[in-house]
Amino acid sequence: MIRTRPAALACAAATVAAGLGVRAWADGDLAKYAGDALYTVLVHALVVCAVPRVRPRTAAVGAFVFSCAVELLQLTPVPAGLAARSGLARLVLGSTFNAPDLLWYAVGAGAAAVLHSLPARSARSGRSTRSTRSAPVRRPAPPPDPPSRPSRGATGGRSTGP
Secondary structure, three states, X not given: OOOHHHHHHHHHHHXXXXXXXXXXXXXXXXXXHHHHHHHHHHHHHHHHHHOOOOOHHHHXXXXXXXXXXXXXXXXXXXXXXXHHHOHHHHHHHOOOOOOHHHHHHHHHHHHHHHHHHXXXXXXXXXXXXXXXXOOOOOOOOOOOOOOOOOOOOOOOOOOOOO
């Protein structure tokens, strides 16, 4: 059985590594838009860490809404001001609004939802396969015998008196 929080943390770490890898080996639009999608995948993984029983679609919608909110926040001077003071704020909040980013957030959310739902699907299919092959057949126990009556003799229990 997969433990949800450790698996989500591992996915978050792998997502950060993928994002850094894309930045190191690619440039231009490929790196930028892959980074946008991976940003939403990371948010999805963090949502699952916070709420392990969250459904894949709910986590994906939450990650997408959060990513879009951060992007729309870039229409204000707040992220740019924070980014000027902190490299971490620049990584998390960005600095300039770019409408195509919204599409790539949706791509990341969709990919995260699909990946999140895979363990549950394989568990369900494995359970149904196991139950038809190796489950013992259980038959109901036979009903108990009715209580026995005392023997009444050859006359059926009637008195044959004088």
